[in-house]
Amino acid sequence: MAKQVNVGLIGYSFMGKAHSHAYKDMSFFFPEAAAVPVMKALCGRNKNNVKAAAAAFGWEGIETDWKKLIRRDDIDLIDVSTPGDSHAEIAIASAEAGKHVFCEKPLANNLAEARAMAAAVKKAKVKSMVAYNYRRVPAVALARQLIDEGRIGKIYHWRAVYLQDWIMDPNFPLVWRLQKEKAGSGPHGDLNAHIIDLARYLVGDIAEVTGMEETFIKERPLVEDINAALGASSGKSRKKGKVTVDDATLFLARFENGAIGSFEATRFAGGRRNGNWFEINGSKGSIAFNLEKMNELQYYNREDEAHIQGFREIIVNEGGAHPYMSHWWPPGHIIGWEHTFVHEVFDLMQAIAGKNKNLHPDFEEGVKDQAVLEAVSESIKNRSWVKVNEV
Amino acid sequence: MAKQVNVGLIGYSFMGKAHSHAYKDMSFFFPEAAAVPVMKALCGRNKNNVKAAAAAFGWEGIETDWKKLIRRDDIDLIDVSTPGDSHAEIAIASAEAGKHVFCEKPLANNLAEARAMAAAVKKAKVKSMVAYNYRRVPAVALARQLIDEGRIGKIYHWRAVYLQDWIMDPNFPLVWRLQKEKAGSGPHGDLNAHIIDLARYLVGDIAEVTGMEETFIKERPLVEDINAALGASSGKSRKKGKVTVDDATLFLARFENGAIGSFEATRFAGGRRNGNWFEINGSKGSIAFNLEKMNELQYYNREDEAHIQGFREIIVNEGGAHPYMSHWWPPGHIIGWEHTFVHEVFDLMQAIAGKNKNLHPDFEEGVKDQAVLEAVSESIKNRSWVKVNEV
């Protein structure tokens, strides 16, 4: 009989919806899980909205005060899917209340907070996990497996970009994600965080970095003036405010194992809606991935016979052969983005049930990702290289 | 308040699982649906198995006798996800009992049965739908939209293949799908059925056909001897039986509107796990699709300026722009194969609630698909062209 894990989720917009669906879907596809989530309570500040969301997503009840939620005895796991500026307070309090904590990425808006969070879960001896969901794309898990199998050899290069384009219109308004005090940063914390975590997962820890950033559109229509903003073509004057985060951040890196890497995050790559691409080149083989084609992995084997060498397109979709896929459909019946969260929840449940000793990335790993983000920011300020272990 | 539609599902293997998940998932993503499915009863012959499946999939109860199921007053919709040889009997009885009927494809194992089914639902004035789920791939729905918008012009060519490879191993055993008396046919009814339905949906009705078929592996290990079969390499002798269905069926076609087409279904295309590809060429544009990359549609506009003409790869994944996608995730966060069934269930629910006057494909359409399948079989027997309206 599977252990029941009562979940309280804080936040119900994009990520809250994705997490809710994963809790709802997990046991359908992973019936053998040693623990199953129970969708106990959804928490948000606006009662009517959270009520509606709870009904739509299938939560048993709601809370409007997260502090009350974490005091509830019937809650085992707190899921922090709020904006980054509240992660630390909620996660630390949850750990102190003895709850396991599952937190959206990046772990915090700065390194000090992240460290405090990791300390809190360590002290409380609860499970922690950061929701870097792309580790659970089967193609990414396969990439890791190929590396572990020795098929890539010594890694020389990491080359990653995370390209989006949703704010290219200069009349796109000044939402909270474009305000530093709320969002911490722009695509740096939002997108580079993902590819930093992937780089660390697949290549190893990063030793030093140097970066650059740019804000292409320096002012945007205020959100309160959004109706006027959307009526841009009418030629009316509009109030604007200053964009205080990056539109793009790039950096170069040296890994501790001698590999070198490049990273780029931007919201100004027209036509690239969700272009999380990476390539790894090693002494024995290469790997390439693109999130928009997330069921595929490109793999090159330097040791193939010369006349049949080439990148092969593996459709990572087969129960008998590929990570997580025995739970889904027959070969060639692809899965979607949301399923990465189902995999996360399964791994988390197994860990809580004591069946997965290698839950990752935990908050310690989240701290390491955060240190890289921070080192990059410092290098930009200094116009020089910065060692990650010195931030 | 959404109308509740009580569902009884017969069958719980591959398709039963896919349908169950769609019933479970629909209202999460389509909260505005005018009707919602209630997972009332799952039906199968083996009590223990069906019980376990019902628990895993989330059905309220079970039945072991479909006749009993369709007599239940609390059931509004019967979902027929059994093998093809039982479709007609179940669907007709369900209609006569006043239930709406949702039936897996192909509608029946022969045209006479299909016609009787269509007559039954017509007489009973219930809703009917055949589960040709690929009409509900957003990229396919977009293809239809581009055609309706006049972007393709007069259609000249339809070119489709449905390539799989799961029985290429000669030691793959003689499962029921390889036995004519049970399965009706091989990839012809299984895969050509899909691309015939897509062709009719996108291009129009088919006037005449000529085809060929082949069975490459003529004998296979009997299933009762499967253990021996899987120990093939040991060199032990194994009992074999005759394969009585096609391994591949190809045909040429002339559409009523003057377009011409080619179709191929095979289970012997190594490396093509689920290669449902089609291309349409019209006087103004072309379209190409591949199910293994189902979030993408290739579109060529003959009227683009000469120096910028080319097939564009549309990632059919955007709420504001693409069919069904406003219910899912932001651009570039792709969906999977199973979501096509969610779309089917939504459209079916809307129709039952009276909000969708154009539910398709209904059993009448299923009959037309069946007539093409049958005409091809006759053409193979006769080694000549056969008119579809004469079978």
Next chain:
Amino acid sequence: MAKQVNVGLIGYSFMGKAHSHAYKDMSFFFPEAAAVPVMKALCGRNKNNVKAAAAAFGWEGIETDWKKLIRRDDIDLIDVSTPGDSHAEIAIASAEAGKHVFCEKPLANNLAEARAMAAAVKKAKVKSMVAYNYRRVPAVALARQLIDEGRIGKIYHWRAVYLQDWIMDPNFPLVWRLQKEKAGSGPHGDLNAHIIDLARYLVGDIAEVTGMEETFIKERPLVEDINAALGASSGKSRKKGKVTVDDATLFLARFENGAIGSFEATRFAGGRRNGNWFEINGSKGSIAFNLEKMNELQYYNREDEAHIQGFREIIVNEGGAHPYMSHWWPPGHIIGWEHTFVHEVFDLMQAIAGKNKNLHPDFEEGVKDQAVLEAVSESIKNRSWVKVNEV
């Protein structure tokens, strides 16, 4: 010291230009050839035009009467690059005059002529070659090598299309290629001829066929009225004539070795400028090719480990590894369409010098290709299957 082979080329438009360039280029890239072509004389009916072409292409002299050309003692090889209706007369006379004959494809406009041509070269004991240049795309030669190495195993499927789109505009005029008495046929003889030859080269001889054809645009502006035609948008009435060839021809085939195949040639596939694609599926592997990406070959190995199976994209461009490529540039520095003719000329020179016992395709092979073309035409007339060895 390389043997000198004096060439007389008849025809100087598209194919004449491509052949001329190959004669000019061959020894630059194949300095070790045992024989080298000497560009002796270019032949055409219009003295001024042929003179200009000879100067531009680098021919020593000209002739305006092919009969005079083939009587010249200083000519060793006649290259027949004229339209199909003159191939037989010229080639037979050339053979009778003791010249080697290199003839454009298809060998003739009908099977009887083709047979007479093959008999003539056989009787005269001269070398013959049909210019099916796609056998000499390195990727195609590699495909053959992979088959010969046993990597594909027993072949089950051949699937080929040759898609073009250059006459889709209904105002494209009624050029000679659209007139049966001059061109013999439309894309059937022009494009199916190529993929039939490739099928026979890679898979084997074809046993029986059944086909269909269509002419989408039945009347077109007369060429004499071309100016009016090009002024189409002005709404002026234009004189039109009947198109007497196919716009598209498709057929199904059974090979003598048990493989089955499909073929399609069309000039109405919008966006496909030169889409000569084929795919082969065998018991051990698969191969796919697209002429517009002619430096690439897709190869799938069914015997790869399960988790790394996938089509690999081989860039067929490496001296040490790929056919013909040691004569060109470093890996990844791709070659173009015209180079296939250089390879043809090299192979032909080697054969004339006695260094290549396996010159192919010779006129015997050209006859076999022609027989398939003719069997398809008969099947279209009869609306039934036709055995190739009975035409």
Next chain:
Amino acid sequence: MAKQVNVGLIGYSFMGKAHSHAYKDMSFFFPEAAAVPVMKALCGRNKNNVKAAAAAFGWEGIETDWKKLIRRDDIDLIDVSTPGDSHAEIAIASAEAGKHVFCEKPLANNLAEARAMAAAVKKAKVKSMVAYNYRRVPAVALARQLIDEGRIGKIYHWRAVYLQDWIMDPNFPLVWRLQKEKAGSGPHGDLNAHIIDLARYLVGDIAEVTGMEETFIKERPLVEDINAALGASSGKSRKKGKVTVDDATLFLARFENGAIGSFEATRFAGGRRNGNWFEINGSKGSIAFNLEKMNELQYYNREDEAHIQGFREIIVNEGGAHPYMSHWWPPGHIIGWEHTFVHEVFDLMQAIAGKNKNLHPDFEEGVKDQAVLEAVSESIKNRSWVKVNEV
């Protein structure tokens, strides 16, 4: 009547061969050129070798002393296809002798030399050109055209890599290209030079840079010991020497117009034989290119209607529509790498004949490319940003 331009070419290995072929081929495809090259003399130090090469490539005569060559009255143009350490001396002397100069890239091994070369041709009022041949890939020329047409808008991002893999084997010997005193640098001068030139051609001048480099294999078998080296697997000890150039160099850049960019050159990207890729994102559109698929250009139009947006694959191969292509073959009949040199020679001939006022890149441009290379090297030394106009 076309002007005759007598050419003397110094160097006859890889680049010498490519240039020779271009001189030989140009008038075949560009018969309207206002000037035509005459292959007067090939120059190299080893008399026998240069003689053989001259015969193979079609040069009228040879020289073994370049100083003698440039004194010859019958030479109009000196082509410098030697290693970089001799460019300056030869080019300056040639200009002083009144010859036009066509020089391989990079212009020199350091910026001072490059500047002296530019000054020399300016003073002598002769034509100069640096052989950055990728400007003459039709797809690249089309990229420039799309930018000039305003289709890309304000450019935000340049993202380029030049990936090769030919020295990944640690037993690949210490050839001159791996020795700093001879080659100047590794892939930085060899490959970054190309993508810097493309960036400047397509985006504009570069303001500042910061970079990194790495040498993965620090020692390699000496060339004199090459036989032993190739017998590596025998386990014999081999003498090794130090690799003194980079194996990979990456840098970030800020353009003067506000765009930002990343660059990477490596010889350790397994499976990427000649992966010169770039992507440009602008306010109105995006462009992507890959040299291994050099007949293709990816183009995205942000202003397309929302539901049909996507990157389109333009096959840049059409006479009526695409740069240079009216001289080649029908659409879809692709050209190869070597043809870029034919285009270079044509543009150079037109300039010499006074018909092309915009010959590019001339030595002034070569200096600008060199300054970027040098600024990157300085930034690596300083571990900081370096302004290009301060080197």
